[in-house]
Amino acid sequence: MHSTLVRSSKHAYVSKQHGHLHPLSLRDMEAKQHQIKSLKSYPETGGRSLAAAAGGGDGSGCRGGPVEMDMEAKIQKAIDFKLEGHRCYKEKKFREAIGKYHRALLQLKGVHVSDNTTGSEVNLLNQATAKLTEEQRSAVETTEIECYDSLTACLLQSELVNYERVKEYCLKVLSHQRDHFKAMYRAGIAFYHLGDYECALRYLREAKNREPTDTNVLRYIQLTEMKISKYGQRESGKETPANP
Template identity: 75%
Template sequence: MHSTLFQIIQRKQAFEFKRHGLSASMKDMEAKHHSIKSLKSYPEAGGRSLAAAAGGDGGGCYRVNAEVEMESKIQKAVEFKVEGNRCYKEKKFREAIGKYHRALLQLKGVLVVEGTTGSEVNLRSKTNTKLTEEQKRLIESTEIDCYDSLTACLLQSELVNYERVKEYCLKVLEKQGDNFKAMYRAGIAFYHLGDFDNALQYLKEAKIREPTDTNVLRYIQLTEMKMNKCNQREREPSKEVVG
């Protein structure tokens, strides 16, 4: 009987111990949860935010990833340009145009475009990542080469888009004002667009750099002939048609 009573007491004590132990564990968990919630809601009270407690603010990691992505885009742009040059040599002009455009698209993801907002903000503006001088030179030279090569491809087309040729030539001249090919091609574009004043201006600038270039001299002659004809028409008195 005594042994039976002793077993009952032991079971009751064990039950009480488990109940109180579980209650204590629940209280500890609630206290920890409250502490974490407080840190998340009021990081200044705990001294550090949860992100900091986890090992940093995350910005450094994002910045490193952005730098790697920027470098990758620059290298891809160079690769597309090289592929475009290969297509041009093989006289695959349409394919070459596509490659050059893809190269420029890669560079657009790196360069800071003024006035961009929202989804247009690029990698550099998101992270304040700065390009190295070497990267800047590589981007500029790749961009110039692509626009220069695009004009060469367009001039090989059956129906030349002279407006686009003019646009690309002016982009090159903005960055490289003494580029002979861009001057000459800009002169050709303006000539075929009927803007003879600008055509003559760019052709004469090209002549200064290459005085004996036969193509430049020929287009200067053609432009001056067109201008003379236009001037003669302006000087002729208007004649009334008698019915």
């Protein structure tokens, strides 16, 4: 026969089994109530809370489960690699610095998660989904911005500059921080050397709006305008038929 819960006139819970009433301990009552509540709240996870299903511990709402700890470790490792990159950059070890920044970014791969994660989206097999705290989210974004910004600085120190990569990294920085002066300026330089003078001028003018007296920005604006002027003259020369 099944054991059932009944309530006596003194409001104490007892267990009815084989026709006899046996008093339940406080711990037994709490355990049964918790089990019933969990089953009602999260039937799709077999009575486990969302935090427990995601690897977040005992379902009490406390952080510190394996997923959160792994996330925290990844973020901290990324910050450590970034700081090592800064040290290498100051020592003019640009190739080593680039390697450190890339390793920092690799640590952050997969850290980003959706704000609207639901129980059905939790991957119970690899437990790869977790919520980031505001502090963690801020640390991830700041680390990414600093790494991409520093990567462009390193690349511009190379003998043969990969301007395509410089452009890519600058645009990544600007996707996070639209008014980032160095990213605007370096994007302008990259577009200039890639021959896209219209885009170069746009970014350089945005940089000038931020720093109106920066001599490097003003020099590149002048160079870009000269290229556009030459290009315009060449195009107009093509369109004008030669005099007989």
